[in-house]
Amino acid sequence: MRGLASCGPTAARAPLPGAHAFGLAAGAAARGSRRRALQCRAADAARVPVRFVVRKEVAYGQSLSVVGGAPALGAWDAGRGLKLSWSEGHIWSAVAELEPGGSVEFKVVCQGDGKAVWEDGPNRDLKVPGAGQALDVHCAWGKTAQRDARASELADGAAAFQELGAAVAAGGGGGGGGEGRGRSSGSSASSSYEESLSSALSSHEDAVAPAWQGKEVRFMRSNDHSQERRGRWDASGLPEGSPVAALVKGDEGAPNWLAKLGVARALLVDDAPRMRPEVDSLAAALVYLSWVNSGAISCAEGGGHHRPNHHARTAQQIFRSLEWAIEEDGQRAGRDPLQPRMRSFLARRLHSRLPSFSANFTQAVPLTRIRDIAHRGDIPHDLKQEIKHTLQNKLHRNAGPEDLVATQAMLARVTAVPGQYSGAFVEEFRLFAAELREFFNAGGLATTLNGLRDVLASDPVDLQTLDSFLAAKARLDDCQGDPPLSEVMAVVHAATTLRALLLRSLGSGLRNDAPDAALSMRQKFRVAELRCEDYLFVLMSRFINSLEGQGGSAALAAARSSIAWSHPLAVLLLGVRNIGLGGWMPAECMAIENEITAWQQEAEYDQNDNALRLKATLERCLRLTEGFTDALLSVLPRRAEQLGAALGVEDWVVRTFTEGEVRASLVFQLSKLAALLLVAARALAGVTPWDTLVAGTAAGRLVEAARLEPGALEGVSDPVVLLLREADGDEEVAAAGRCVRGIVLTQELPHLSHLGVRARQERVPFVTIEDRAVVEATVRPLVGQQVVLVASPEGAQLRAASPSEIAAAAAAANGAGAAANGNGNGAANGNGAAAAAAAGVAPVAVAPVAKATSPRVVPLRDCVSSSVGGAKAAACAQLEQLAAKSAASPGGAFRTAPGCCVPFGVMELALDALPAQQRRRYDELLAAAESAPVAELDGICEELQSVLRALRVPDAVLRGIAAAFPPGALLIARSSANVEDLKGLSGAGLYDSIPNVPSDAPADVSAAVPAVWASLHTRRAVLSRRAAGVRQGDAAMAVLVQLMVAPQLSFVLHTASPLGDAPGVAVAEVAVGLGETLASGARGSAWRLAVDKAGGGVTTLAFANFTRALLPAQQLAPAGTGGAAGGGGGAGAGSLHECSTRVVDYSVQALSRSADARKQLGARLGAVAALLERDFGGPQDAEGCCLGDAVFVVQTRPQPM
Structure with missing residues (x-):
């Protein structure tokens, strides 16, 4: 009687019964060795028959496909590619009909267990001959540069292709020969064998098992199971005590499946806190048990005699801890609904790697049916011995995943030829195979569900x-x-x-x-x-x-x-x-x-x-x-x-x-x-995947970077277009180097975000493209090449640059790049005005400062001069006056937030109160920040901020703030520096705001004000001033304190179109909750409205889809005639009073549901824009919020144009 080797490798190569559950066609490979020559008549040759022949040995349950650009090859969709059929000698083949005379690119894909593995190397290319011909293409896996394509003329009644075996023997195979070690073969598998195998497999078509990656299963007629283990257990270099190290050390002493389950139990149960494993352990265990179940980590005989009930009990303990982890993860998620539940996902994936521990398998002697089968008298002796030693004794002594593979192969074998074996035996073996699938939790969907029928029948x-x-x-x-x-x-x-x-x-x-x-x-x-x-x-x-x-x-x-x-x-x-x-x-x-x-x-x-x-x-x-x-x-x-x-x-x-x-x-x-x-x-x-934030044209080499930060372009001096993977909205364009000519960001970003404003100020074309398929297909292939980025309001184009465009870009970069010493960082590495001059940038004029000589708080109405409390405080004072006059303006009425200012000089007075040694140290650090290399700047900035955060706010200031607001009011402490909100230096988002500060809590106010002072010396702020040519010692910080409530909506309003494409049009971006969502780099889009300032017409350019809204942790109703400083506020990097977040459902948001709501808000904002432009003498970048029917403008600054 034939063993596995003699029955041919077809059984070992057919997909597992559950393969189609992951998109594979069960039995496709098994039907593949039929050696019928394709009959094709010349009269029918509107298309060209092309036979693909691939030589590759694959793992059990896997199959091959040819996937390419032609529809017949799936149009690059692996799930729809040309399925190849298996033949002896590990030859896979299939015929596709392709359009004559064209060129086709393709690759070979190995599929199994729902996974698609593409062969390495570039795409293969193929020239299809003209009509009336056939093409035979022979390839070897992974050798994409080698192929053998042979064209032949078609004739009436003649076979299109030579018989497959003869064609391969004649030299096909792409020159690659066979891969891996061959298998011994006995008699060839017949067509009827494969047909019956396909039928046998399809009867269990919804069963589930991993693609086998382990050693070939061998049937035995005596106990030839080896205890030899090959592999390595090298934990050197792994973090001591890490889950991966524990698994490696445990596996060294765990030869068989039971022991390996014990290793997983030690990690997930015994060593887990309260027997509830965390993500690190779950992830490591998922990798480990997946490879154990698939044979990638092999199991061997380990001595001893342990029936499957021991495996079941071990699985029961692991299962319990996984369920507890899922439950605990759900409780955590209830506190933070936006926290990804990775713990639950990993635990659920691990469940499918465990055997069943139902009563059938925890009893003292489970799976006894195989013992009865092995002692039947109606099967040949050799087959009886193979079942006894390969399955019965092995399962009762040392069960492992390889036993399921062996059982499936044996089932295919004994059902291959109807009538070859006793019908009663075959039926009993089918039942045993089903029981074993149940033990390995690899049963089919219908079988699994019907097992719950009695329980579900109660309802x-x-x-x-x-x-x-x-x-x-x-x-x-x-x-x-x-x-x-x-x-x-x-x-x-x-x-x-x-x-x-x-x-x-x-x-x-x-x-x-x-x-x-x-x-x-x-x-x-x-x-x-x-x-x-x-x-x-x-x-x-x-x-x-x-x-x-x-x-x-x-x-x-x-x-x-x-x-x-x-x-x-x-x-x-x-x-x-x-x-x-x-x-x-x-x-x-x-x-x-x-x-x-x-x-x-x-x-x-x-x-x-x-x-x-x-x-x-x-x-x-x-x-x-x-x-x-x-x-x-x-x-x-x-x-x-x-x-x-x-x-x-x-x-x-x-x-x-x-x-x-x-x-x-x-x-x-x-x-x-x-x-x-x-x-x-x-x-x-009518839109494209590209979104333009700053219009213009840029040329340079396309360079990819993770983030826009100093050091990202170290050593680069030539012009570059930067391909950025992510942004958080606080970056400075110039900080990465003056060589940046354009930016392509692969995430969505609000047009009026801080980063967008800064790019516009520096006139750097800036586009976003979030479609990953487009990025991979059209953008990433250009990395390293000279490109041209053309950004316009209608979209963007990124293409390879012509020689003339490359020369023009190099000429434009001459001088400034050389003056920057060729280090690519220009002003970012220099010191103030000298560095800016070296980079070809005119230094920004810093506003004069009148520092207070005694600690005090200044009412907002007295801050009309920027020398008192900065341009932001002065603008807010002017806004307060304009708001009073706006009540008479049709549709343009707005309100402002009452407030006061801790003026320039109070920070310095607090510094002077320090011991002399600490004061000198601060001055030394400030001087060092002027010219320190970027690599040393972090430490300097952290120490400067530490000094400022520890400053004691004078009692007079605390009393003044408390007196300026109602008791219990929530405040926001905002930066108002002499180096922000200026023409040429907006400083948008550079300095911190601290929300949710109780007015009658001196300790909180004492922490919030120094936190704003400290933001003067963040790394990004220091680098921004360097890029603008401003000395660090010239920067001063006042603190604007305003009443804060929770707004329903926040907005950023540019009174002139930021793309310059529509004169007389203002553009507003609106989001739910606090305005930090708009100002930061939160992924998503805002409601974007274009408003005709004269006529009031409103066009919706985009709808909001931010995942979350940022809200104050507490809410306060408006007091008196006060308002909300919520539009531009937000939790900065040094927030003391955290804001809360909630998921936004836009199906209940009026701006998404109602065109009238968008028109009404847009018209009001357009009227406000006209007022602001007129009163401030030019285009404005304003921030504000909406609370009920009221519109608040909380700050404004000159809009970069």
Whole structure:
């Protein structure tokens, strides 16, 4: 009787029964060795038949596809590529029909367990011959520079291609030969064998198991199981006491699966605080157990005799701690709904790596059916011996993941040829295989759900939910070809409803003394909801493929009707709901779900405002998915690299682990659908993925940097266009170097943010592009090349520069770059005016200062001269006068916040009160800050700030502030320096504001005022003054103190269009809550309104989609005629009184729901803009807020133009 080797490798190469649960076609590889020559007639040759032949040995459960630019190759979608079929000798092949005469790029992709691994190297290229010919293309995996393409003429009735075996023997294979070690082969597998294998596999098509990455399973007729272990256990270089180090040391003494589960238990249970593991341990354990289950970390005989009930008991202990971690994570999230629940995600992923501990497997002698099978009298002796030694004895002595692989291979073998073995034996073996899948928690979805039927039957509604889902699934499974979108959507809805039911049963928490039966039932519910999530992945993939088959985003944009969008948006909504059900930012998911529901009910998407509003929500949805990816990247890759290197795991397994976890998650499908819909929404709205903050043209070499900070361009002197991965809104453009000619930021940013204002002031073209697909396809390939950035109000273009453009950019940079000593940092490394002159920049004139000679507080009305308390305080004093006059202005009335000022000189008086040695040290540090290298600046700035923060505020100042406001009022202490709010030096956002300061709490006021003083010497402020040519010793700080309440809306108002494209138009950006959201680099967009100042017409340019609103921790109703200094306020870096955040649901925000609300607010702000321009004598950059019907302007400064 044949063993595994003699029955051919087909069984070992066919996808596992559950492979299609991650998007693979079960049995595709098994059917592949049919050696039929393709018959093709010349008369039918409108397209060219191209046969792709690839030589590669793959792991159990994996298959190959050819993916490329042609539709027949999936149009670069790995899920729709050309599936290759397996033949003996590890040869994979398939035929595609391609357009004649064209060029096609392609690559080979290895798929399995929901993961797609692309071969390394550049794209392969192929020239398709003309009509009437066929092309045979032979490749070897990973050798993209080598291929063998042979064209041949087609003739009537003749085979298009040579028989595959002969073609390979004739020299095909791309010159690569076979990979890895070959397998011994006996008789060749027949077509009927593979057909029956495919049928056997499809009977368990929804089962789940990882792609096997371990050693080849070998059937034995005696106990040949080896205790030999190969590998390494090198914990050197790992942090002592870290989870990864604990796993490496533990694994060295853990040869078999039971021992390895014990290693995980020690980390997740025994050593975890209160038996509740944290993220670091969960992430390391997820990597470890994933590799153990897939065979990447192999199990070996370890001696002893431990039946599977020991594994089950160990899993029970781990399961309990994972459930406690999920519960505790949910409690933490209740305190901060925007905190990503990474702990829950990792714990849930780990659940699927554990065996079952139901009563069937915790009994003293589990899995006895295999013993009876091994002693049957109706099977050949050799087969009996193989079952006994490979399965029965091994399972009862030393069970491991390899036993599931061996069982699946044996099942395929004994069902390959109908009638070859006793029907009763085959049926018993099928039952055993199902039991083993249940033990490994690799059972199918329907099987898992039906195991809960008796429990759900106690509630007729729950039972109906289960039956409705199973019926919908059956209807979908019976569909021939591509099912209607409505049919797929119905199953998605039914699966989501069922999953919510299952999770509701898990929501009660787990008692410390829960009995075994309760724990076992909880595991069944947990596994069932995880299976539902896996199936939803498949459903969404199927929906997306069908949607793309019907024209995708182009068809949606062309349809314009909301009817065409109904099914895609419904599936998107259900996808978001499932992400929330899984515990990932549920409050954010709920808000997005509410918005999608509301916009579906509103109107047709061919109306521009509706399309823009939908676009904003789709961008928010994509941010949610990108946040998930970023969170995984922050916890998994480093641990996978550490563990892989320490244990000798193959490099490709390590490299692809995190990507596999991302791509196997439901979030991946959600991101694909959201991206597809976003492309259509942009087309409807008439906008591009590019967003221009500062218009202009820039040329230079495209250089990528993580952030805009000093040192980012060290050693660079030639002009550059900077590709930035992220920004927080507090950066100075010049701090990175005067060589920066343009900026491309790969995140969305408010147009009127501080960073946007500074870029406009320095006349640096600035664009954002948040579409990651566009960045990867059109931007990142240009890194290192000379490029031209053209930014206009209509969009932006980044392209390779011509020789003349390169020469012009170099000529423009001549002089200034050389004067900066070629270090690329120009004024950022110089000292004041000298450095600015060296960089070709005229120093900014600093406003004169009249320093107080005694500690005092100045009423705001007496601060009209900037010499008393700075330009900001002077502007607020002027605003106070203008507000009084504005009451008579039709539609332009606004209010201001009452306040007072701690004038210039009080800080110096407090410094003079220090001991002489401390005072001298401060002066020394200030002098050092003038010219210290950037690398030394951090320490100097920190010490300067430390001195100022420790200053004692004079009693007269504390009394003056308390007397200026009602008792119990909340105040905001704001910077008002002589080096901000000036023409040529706005200093927007450079210095700190401290919100939520109680007026009658002297200790809080005593901390807030010095905190503002200290912000004079932050690193970014020092570098900004250097870039502007201002001496550090010339900078002075006053403190503007104003009444603060919680605004409903905050705004930034530019009284002239910042892009200069619309004379007579003001632009306002509006956000919910405090204005820090607008001023900072928070990801997202604001409501952006363009207002005709003369006629009052309002155009909506963008809808808000910020995730969160910033609110004061306490709220205070307006007192008397006071107002709110909330528009420009916010928690600066040194905040003493933290603000709170809440998730914003734009479906209930009037500015999103009502065009009238936008027009009303826009018209009021336009009238205010006209007043400000007229009174202040030029375009203004104003900040303010709205509270009820009142509009407050809290500060204004000259607008950079």
